[in-house]
Amino acid sequence: MKEVLQKAFSLLDNETENFCALSDKIWEIPETAFLEYESTAVLVKALKDYGFEVSEKVAGIDTAFLGRYGSGKPVIGILGEYDALSGLSQKSCQLTKEPLVDGGAGHGCGHNLLGVGALAAAVAIKEYIKESGCSGTVIFYGCPGEEGGSGKAFMARDGIFDELDCAITWHPWDTNRTSNESSLANYQVAYRFKGISSHAASSPHLGRSALDAVELMNVGVQFLREHMLDSARIHYAITDAGGFSPNVVQPKAEVLYLIRAKDNTYLAELYQRVNKIAQGAALMTETELEIDFIKACSNFVCNDTLMQVMQQSLEENAPPTYTEEEVQFARDIQNSLENKANPYLRQSSRYANEADRKFILSQMDKPIFDFVWPFANVEGDMGGSTDVGDVSWICPTVQLMTATKPALVPGHSWQMTGVGKSSIAHKGMMYAAKIMADTAIRLIEDPEKIEAAKADLVAKLGGAKYECAIPKQVRPRAIAPK
Numbered sequence: 001m002k003e004v005l006q007k008a009f010s011l012l013d014n015e016t017e018n019f020c021a022l023s024d025k026i027w028e029i030p031e032t033a034f035l036e037y038e039s040t041a042v043l044v045k046a047l048k049d050y051g052f053e054v055s056e057k058v059a060g061i062d063t064a065f066l067g068r069y070g071s072g073k074p075v076i077g078i079l080g081e082y083d084a085l086s087g088l089s090q091k092s093c094q095l096t097k098e099p100l101v102d103g104g105a106g107h108g109c110g111h112n113l114l115g116v117g118a119l120a121a122a123v124a125i126k127e128y129i130k131e132s133g134c135s136g137t138v139i140f141y142g143c144p145g146e147e148g149g150s151g152k153a154f155m156a157r158d159g160i161f162d163e164l165d166c167a168i169t170w171h172p173w174d175t176n177r178t179s180n181e182s183s184l185a186n187y188q189v190a191y192r193f194k195g196i197s198s199h200a201a202s203s204p205h206l207g208r209s210a211l212d213a214v215e216l217m218n219v220g221v222q223f224l225r226e227h228m229l230d231s232a233r234i235h236y237a238i239t240d241a242g243g244f245s246p247n248v249v250q251p252k253a254e255v256l257y258l259i260r261a262k263d264n265t266y267l268a269e270l271y272q273r274v275n276k277i278a279q280g281a282a283l284m285t286e287t288e289l290e291i292d293f294i295k296a297c298s299n300f301v302c303n304d305t306l307m308q309v310m311q312q313s314l315e316e317n318a319p320p321t322y323t324e325e326e327v328q329f330a331r332d333i334q335n336s337l338e339n340k341a342n343p344y345l346r347q348s349s350r351y352a353n354e355a356d357r358k359f360i361l362s363q364m365d366k367p368i369f370d371f372v373w374p375f376a377n378v379e380g381d382m383g384g385s386t387d388v389g390d391v392s393w394i395c396p397t398v399q400l401m402t403a404t405k406p407a408l409v410p411g412h413s414w415q416m417t418g419v420g421k422s423s424i425a426h427k428g429m430m431y432a433a434k435i436m437a438d439t440a441i442r443l444i445e446d447p448e449k450i451e452a453a454k455a456d457l458v459a460k461l462g463g464a465k466y467e468c469a470i471p472k473q474v475r476p477r478a479i480a481p482k
C-alpha cells in the first residue's frame with residue numbers, strides 16, 4: 001500500500017505546474033457568488049481531463065457541479081469553492097494597493113486556490129483508488145457562492161451530500177493546522193415595507209412612510225440585543241431608503257438583515273423574534289411588510305475523530321520551505337498591512353499544553369508561519385459563518401488550513417488577493433492537496449475511523465437532525481451590486 005500511496009503523491013508532484021496554472025487562471029477571471037460561469041468551465045474541463053465522471057448544474061444551480069470516481073464505500077467528498085469578492089481587485093504581488101480593475105472583483109478569500117487545491121486532492125485520491133483497486137468513491141463538489149450566498153446549503157437542501165460517509169475541505173490561510181473551530185449559523189433576510197407616498201409638507205397626514213418602518217424596526221432590534229445570547233449577532237444594511245427626496249413620504253424601503261447564532265435551533269428562535277419586531281414596525285406605521293428569505297447556513301460542527309486523523313497527517317508530512325526571496329516578499333507584504341494586530345496571541349489560551357503554547361508564541365515574529373501548529377485542545381470560534389456548516393451536519397466533516405499567504409495577512413484584504421498567484425500561495429495549495437488526500441486515504445484504509453467519526457457527529461448533534469432553513473421556493477441569487 002505504501003507504494004500506491006507514493007504513486008498518488010508523485011502524481012501531485014508531477015501535475016503541480018498544471019494545478020498552479022488552473023488556480024492562476026481562476027484568479028485572473030474573478031467571478032462573484034453564483035456568477036462563476038468561466039471558473040466553473042475551467043474546473044469542469046480539468047475534472048474531465050483527469051478522468052472524473054462529471055455532473056453539471058446540480059441542485060438546479062448553473063455553477064454547481066460534481067466530479068465522481070470509483071465505486072462502493074466509503075464515499076468521500078472533497079469540497080471546492082471558486083467565487084470571488086466584489087471590490088477586492090488587486091494586481092499580483094504588488095506592495096501597495098493597486099486594483100487590476102477599478103472597483104472590480106478579486107480573489108480576496110483565496111478561493112482560486114481553494115477550488116483547485118481541493119480538485120488536486122480529489123485527483124490524488126482517485127489515483128489511490130485506481131492503483132490499489134480498493135472499494136471507495138471520491139466526489140469533488142464544485143460549490144458556488146460561498147461568499148454571502150451559502151451555495152452548499154442550497155445543494156444540501158436538495159440532498160446532494162446525503163451519500164457521503166465524510167467530507168474534507170480546506171481554506172487558504174496563514175497557518176498550517178487542523179481547524180478546531182465552530183462557526184455561526186446565519187440567515188440573510190430582506191424586510192421590505194410598502195407605504196403610501198404623499199407630499200411631506202402639504203399632506204403628510206395622507207402618507208404612510210416605509211422608511212419610518214425600517215427605522216422603527218432597527219430601533220426595535222437594538223432593544224432586542226440586550227435580551228439575546230451573547231454569542232448571537234445581528235447586522236443590517238439599509239438597502240433601499242425609499243429615495244433621496246426628504247419632501248416626499250417614502251412609499252417603499254428595504255433593510256437587509258444578517259442574523260447569526262451559535263446553532264441552528266437558537267437561530268430559528270431569534271429569527272422569529274426579529275420577524276415580530278418587523279411586524280410591529282409595520283403595524284405602527286400602517287405599512288405592509290414583505291419578508292424575503294434570501295439564504296441560510298448552519299453552524300460548523302467539529303469532528304474529533306476526523307481532526308485527529310488530519311492532525312496526524314500534518315505532523316507526518318512536513319510543510320513547504322521557502323526561499324530567501326519568498327521570505328523577503330512576505331516581510332514586505334507584512335509591512336504593507338494597515339492593521340498589524342495578531343489574533344493568535346489572544347487564541348493561545350486554547351492550547352492546554354504549556355509547551356505548545358510557548359512554541360506558538362515563539363513563532364509569532366516569523367514572516368511566514370512555516371510550521372505545523374499543535375492541535376488546539378479547546379474548540380474555538382472562527383468568528384464568522386461558512387456554508388461548510390451545512391455539510392458538517394449531514395456527515396462528519398473536517399477542515400484544513402494551510403499557509404498560502406504571509407503571516408497575519410487578513411482574509412478579504414487586497415493583500416490576500418495580491419498574493420494569490422505567488423509561489424507561497426502555490427506551495428500552500430499543493431501542501432493542502434497532499435494533506436487532504438492523505439487524510440482521505442487514511443480513512444479509506446481504516447473504515448473504523450469513519451464509523452467513529454459518525455458516532456462523534458451523532459453525539460455532537462444530540463439527536464438534532466439536519467434541516468435546511470431555506471424555504472423550498474427560494475432560489476440562490478447573485479448578490480453582486482447591479
Ligand SMILES: [Zn+2]
Pocket residue numbers: 109147411412
Ligand atoms: Zn471569505
Ligand SMILES: [Zn+2]
Pocket residue numbers: 109110111146171
Ligand atoms: Zn473563503
